[in-house]
Amino acid sequence: MKTPRQDLNFTEEEINMLFGSMAAEDEKIDRLKEYYFKGTTHDKITANLPLRILVGHKGVGKSAIFKIARSEDEKRGVLPILIRPDDIAELGKDTSDVLQTIRNWKNGLLVIIALKTLESIGIKEETSIIKKSLKNTGGIISFITQTLSPLSDKIDLKPTQKQIISAFLTNSKIDIYIDDLDRGWQNRKEDIHRISALLNAVRDLSNENEGLYFKIALRSDVYYLVRTSDESTDKIENNVIWHKWTNHEILAMLIKRIETFYGRNFDEKKALSQEQRHIATFLDNVFEKNFTLYGRWENVPMYRVLMSMVRKRPRDLVMLCTLAARNANDHNMKKIGTLNLKSIFEEYSQGRIQDTINEFQSELKEIQRLLFSMKPTKKEYDEGRGYTFTTSELKSKLSNIISQGSVK
Known part of the structure; x- marks a missing residue:
């Protein structure tokens, strides 16, 4: 149990602990576990099925789901592998021949999975040797099994390395997480064809290699463009899980972050069954109760102001609260008040408008003029x-x- 906290000072460290990082990959896993809000999407993504595709708007928490899921894999004895964009930067770049691009993805992914599996126990191997071994051993699961089996009795291995080996030899299963594919996305035809080939490749690999379980995160606009440009993607549609939030869930998520910051337990299921005005009292340690300036929000409860600004995206809420908390720190305030929010509305709003333009310009070229x-x-x-x-x-x-x- 944490030591109960008293007055807030809104230092940078305190703000980060209170509201969390902008991106889950930057968050410490222990803190993320404390405030993680496990919804129905989590169970659908972690289901024991060979292919899961997580689709959602930017900032809805796709990476958070993957980070928690990998942590749960390790706890229950399943080997998780994380593949980032820089790991696959050289794969599928030539999209002139669709079938060849898919084949290149399949061969390249198998090598990366093998390399990352061996690296997890401290083994460095040449790519050329991996490629040759995969051909000679009858598949990636067989190759990894034959490589790890002789190591299981070695006494100079670290406990974590032994755990990884034991887990794989017991389950013969690898969960492969491919995240942040929209990094560097430019909406070119070759970008769309490249992602399309990747999805076809992982579908083939999961069918051909029992024990490989792929989980891929895609931004909604990226998935839309791929889905509408490749008729073959209808075969993976039943593997797509959309990640969305309601305002009620967003409010409960914020409260859980605050309560765990103070070292208190929070029943999120109970909170979701109650009206927002009842659970909003949990915000009173951090925020003024009402918005006090004149206008349409005059004397409106603070939670309604917050929820109207965040587009049902956790990252928006973190940004809004972080900016307001920094302003409170500048004025030596112990709670985030009306003036703190008003002071940062322009900066916050300009950022969200630019986010919207960046995210949806591939679908609506005139979006900036429209907005x-x-x-x-x-x-x-x-x-x-x-x-x-x-x-x-x-x-x-x-x-x-x-x-x-x-x-x-």
Whole structure:
């Protein structure tokens, strides 16, 4: 049990411990386990099936699911392998011949899996030797089994190395996690064909090699482009798991981070069964209760302000809270208040607009013009309207924008 904390100072270390890192891969595993919010997506991804494809918008926590899943693999005696973009940077670059690209992916992935498995127990092997051995031993599982079996009785191995060997020889199973594939994504035809070939390759490998279980994370716009450009992807559609959040889950997730920061237990299932206004009292140690400035949010509960700003994405919430907490630190405040949030709204909002443009420009080329054309006119601003719309007002606004140039 942690020592209970008193007043907050909102130092950088404290902010990080309180709200978490922007990216799960940067978070310490012990802290991530404390505040991790395990929803139904987690169980679907970790199901004992050979291929799982996790799809979701940027910032919804795909990497967090993978990091926790790998930790659970290690605990229950399954060998997890993480493959990052730099590991596969040279694979499938030539997309002129689809079948050859798929074959290159399959051969390259087998070598990487073998190399990473051996590296996990401290064995460095030449790629050329791995390639030759894979051909001569009848498959990757056989190759790894034959390589690790003689090592199981060695006394100079570390306990972790012995554990890895024992786990594999017992289960003959490897969970392969491929994450961050959108890193460097440029929406070129060759990028789309490359990812498409990868998905076909892992489907083949999981069918051909009993014991290989692939879990791949894809950003929603990347998956959409691949899905609509390759007719063969209908064969993997039943393996796709979409990761989404409700505002209620986002609020409960924030509360769990705060409560575990203070060293207290938090029942997330119970919280999800209660109304937001009831569980929002858990925020009172960190936030002012109500938003106190005039306008549409005048005297509105603080949780409603937070939830309206985060697009149902945990990373947005972490960014919003982090910026506000830094502003509170600048003014020596012990709670995040209305003025702290107001001070960072412009910076936060500009960042989210740019995120939206970056994420969806491949699907809607005119998205930047569309977004900036939605801002109020001078007349609308002077009359205090323009940020919220009735259905008829929204249709009128969009019609005016489209009349100045098509949006497709």
